Amino acid sequence: MSTTNKQDLYRLIEEAGVPVYCQDPGNNLLALYTGEAVLVKPGLTQRDELSALAHEYKHVLDGQPHLPRYLAPKVELACDVFAAELLIDTDELFRLARMYPDEPGRIAYELGVTDWLLNAWMRAHPISIDSEDLVA
Template sequence: MAEARGYRVLWHRGGVKAAWQPHRGAITLRLGMTDTATVCSLAHELGHAHHGDPPGHYGPMELRADRFAARLLVSPVEYALAETQYGPHPARLAAELGVTVKVLKTWQTLHQKELAS
């Protein structure tokens, strides 16, 4: 998806998990993370790229990128199936869906707001 949108994906050692570098049109990811952490970090940074965020993000931009990642990575159908099978346990659901607990909880919050609307 990143490359389809014209962004380069680069790798770095040490430091932050991931970063959107608009001046390079690139997202960098730290080597050595788990697959789940890598995918979730990439999705989060895609959120920054999608919204044209500058470097040095702050609160509202971070929340918006978290929401973008949650929408991108969690399918309502797959979530419902996992919850039916495993119950409401966030860590188990996140593992089953291949996302971090943070992404899962962000998705749950978004979904609850949509249901309330």
């Protein structure tokens, strides 16, 4: 698991001058950067909250408020990949992939991220089945 935790992300977002509020962003979103604040849905699991905060942090860094994924797929994918790279420890990912080769949900859970972010990492970093990283 990455050493980045949710307290780090709250601090980084707030250091960028953006307040974070525990408030439902609506539209079945986990979190949302409005351009003025980040809204985080109350009651999220640890990994949902961490993954959503990392994704929204990229929006904050880019000064890009939320747009629906279908209107800005490249922006949303870039935020997903950024969040995945921030949160996923590559060595741990490969260790878990050797242990659970057919269980991506288990790997995401063990890494402390959502399945969505693990999928984003895998799309951005395709690996061969015979990659040396996967060989024990």
